Amino acid sequence: ETIYAYGMTLIPGVIDAHVHMRDPGLTSKEDLRSGSRACAKGGITTFLEMPNTNPATVSQKLLEEKLTLAANKSIVNYGFFLGATLQNMEELKKGTRTPGIKIYMGSSTGDMALTDPGLLEAIFAETKLPIAVHAEDETIIEKMKQELTGTRNVLDHSKIRSVEAEVASVKRACELAREYKHRLHICHVSAGASVDIFEDHADVITAEVTPHHLFLNIDDYMNLGTLAQMNPSLKTKEDNEALFQALLDDKIQIVATDHAPHTWEEKCGRYPETPSGVPGVDTALPLMLDMVAKDKCTIEDVVHWMCEGPALVWDILEKGRIEVGYDADLVLIDMNKTQVIHGPQMESKCRWTPFEGREVTGWPMRTWVCGKEVYRDGKFDESRMGVEAMFDHDRGGYWEGVE
Ligand code: DOR
Ligand code: ZN
Ligand code: ZN
Ligand code: ZN
Numbered sequence: 001e002t003i004y005a006y007g008m009t010l011i012p013g014v015i016d017a018h019v020h021m022r023d024p025g026l027t028s029k030e031d032l033r034s035g036s037r038a039c040a041k042g043g044i045t046t047f048l049e050m051p052n053t054n055p056a057t058v059s060q061k062l063l064e065e066k067l068t069l070a071a072n073k074s075i076v077n078y079g080f081f082l083g084a085t086l087q088n089m090e091e092l093k094k095g096t097r098t099p100g101i102k103i104y105m106g107s108s109t110g111d112m113a114l115t116d117p118g119l120l121e122a123i124f125a126e127t128k129l130p131i132a133v134h135a136e137d138e139t140i141i142e143k144m145k146q147e148l149t150g151t152r153n154v155l156d157h158s159k160i161r162s163v164e165a166e167v168a169s170v171k172r173a174c175e176l177a178r179e180y181k182h183r184l185h186i187c188h189v190s191a192g193a194s195v196d197i198f199e200d201h202a203d204v205i206t207a208e209v210t211p212h213h214l215f216l217n218i219d220d221y222m223n224l225g226t227l228a229q230m231n232p233s234l235k236t237k238e239d240n241e242a243l244f245q246a247l248l249d250d251k252i253q254i255v256a257t258d259h260a261p262h263t264w265e266e267k268c269g270r271y272p273e274t275p276s277g278v279p280g281v282d283t284a285l286p287l288m289l290d291m292v293a294k295d296k297c298t299i300e301d302v303v304h305w306m307c308e309g310p311a312l313v314w315d316i317l318e319k320g321r322i323e324v325g326y327d328a329d330l331v332l333i334d335m336n337k338t339q340v341i342h343g344p345q346m347e348s349k350c351r352w353t354p355f356e357g358r359e360v361t362g363w364p365m366r367t368w369v370c371g372k373e374v375y376r377d378g379k380f381d382e383s384r385m386g387v388e389a390m391f392d393h394d395r396g397g398y399w400e401g402v403e
Contacts, residue, residue: 005332006325008365011303013045013076014285016308017099018132018187018208018256019108021047021275023069025054030349032073032263035281036332038259038384039076040375043364045329046076046389047259048099048314050092051083052110058083059091063098069389075374075382081132081316084114084123086203092127099314099391100129100185105169106136107160108231108332109260110278113138124176129393130183130314134163135169135194136232145372154226154271158218165190170194177204183397185313188213188258191230192242203399206313208254209243210289212278216240218255227267227276229355230260247305248297253398254309255302257284261350271332279350284339287355289333289362299335314397317390332366339363 021035039047047118049066051057057066063080070078081102093102103123107113115138124131144160170186175198179183186198186207198205210232217237220228228234246252260277267274288302303324310316338361344350366377374381 002303003332007334007336008172009299009333009335011299011331011333012307013367013369014043014049014279014306014332015046015126015285015316016044016208016257016259017048017254017310017314019049020261021049021279022050022053022261023073024066028349029263032070032078033075034347034349035085035259036074036076036078036255037380038279038281040369040380041347042281043331044076044281044285044367045080045331045367046316046386047281048079048081048310048389050199051102052104052108052112052258054299056083056085056110057114058085058088060095062092063095065313067097070389071385074386075380076369077386080314082129083112085399086114086116086119087111089122089126091318092123092173092380095129096389097391098129099283099316099389100132101127102132102134103179104134105173106134106138106165106231108134110273113210120223121176123210124180124182130185130397132187133173134171134187134231135173137167137172140168141253150268152271154229155218155221155273158233158235160307160367161231163193163235163345166191166232167193167197170267174198174205178202182256188232188256189243189252190239191235192239192246195242195246195279201249201311201399207252208256209247210256210258211280212258212354213241214243214255215287217388220286220354224354226269226271227278227352229274229276230258230278231276234254243260244296248301253305255305256310257281257290259348261348262354264350267352268337278354279346282346282348282357283353285331285333286360289335289349291358295336297319315395315397317365317392327370328368329370331364333362335399336367337361337365396402
């Protein structure tokens with residue numbers, strides 16, 4: 001087949017290292033088919049998913065059940081984190097076929113907060129898999145909640161989930177990573193002040209940032225209300241700038257979406273009953289390509305943050321299916337296409353986005369997974385499913401070979 005691509009740009013498929021697909025158990029929000037279609041349309045050829053589904057992914061058996069589900073439903077490649085609980089240490093020690101262990105150091109959707117400090121330390125001391133953390137200090141969050149009791153204003157979300165709450169938690173995680181020489185990845189950093197803490201990465205620490213923490217801030221509550229409610233909360237315009245600079249300075253290694261779909265009806269409730277989280281896989285690559293169009297970074301930077309970075313952080317290997325040669329996960333992008341982001345155009349079940357109305361330049365047009373075209377100009381080929389991502393944790397992670 002000849003691919004006509006005059007004036008277009010071919011890049012590696014995006015690896016989104018942080019999504020929530022809600023399957024099993026919460027499939028009115030999303031499922032592995034709708035979520036993976038949204039990925040394909042957004043130029044994402046592999047996703048790594050978090051454990052806060054129902055049931056939560058907290059044992060090897062449940063992890064493998066999820067892998068089987070994905071094998072039958074996901075049109076892009078996939079991997080699943082193993083979640084830490086108060087009583088699954090043995091599972092965490094022997095976990096395989098996973099990018100790593102996810103620890104919620106603070107509460108969020110799914111009630112998986114692990115607030116026992118001794119147990120937190122024990123996981124760093126006794127397990128081998130790389131650890132990803134949701135870093136927000138639950139004690140600090142709770143204290144602020146008490147002070148603001150009776151609140152009905154979403155503006156308070158950023159006061160409750162403060163910079164201090166993130167900084168304290170990031171500090172603790174970094175101390176543990178250094179003490180036990182345990183690989184640590186800090187998910188969705190939201191505050192510039194957090195970057196100063198892990199800047200000295202000590203060979204074991206990596207971090208990620210989401211498009212919403214790069215491009216939205218507390219001023220957006222005015223228009224978005226609870227649609228802008230997520231954990232960690234939005235911070236200030238200065239934080240947006242510090243986080244983008246941290247990417248440019250290689251202090252944050254990857255851009256991941258934290259795709260956290262909730263229905264429009266759920267998000268239109270009243271704070272604080274409304275759920276936290278925003279969708280992201282449909283819009284992440286266009287939002288980052290728009291930075292290229294605006295001369296804020298290069299296309300090589302975007303590939304570094306969205307393709308190469310996640311592959312290195314999570315030790316992702318060539319995948320299983322192709323017998324001879326390498327499989328091709330590719331995206332053809334049109335850097336000259338300008339289009340307004342609209343909820344109804346999304347493939348995610350959400351059909352809403354906090355970036356509604358934003359005009360961005362640079363859009364994925366065609367997506368190949370394992371050498372097969374799964375998405376082209378609005379149409380999907382769902383005749384073959386994606387494959388399980390493989391992880392070679394002996395490889396050593398992002399900093400292997402970096403001075
Ligand atoms: O806003 C969020 N939503 N933050 C999280 O940590 C979880 C996520 C979700 O699953 O809804
Ligand atoms: Zn999180
Ligand atoms: Zn880098
Ligand atoms: Zn998340």
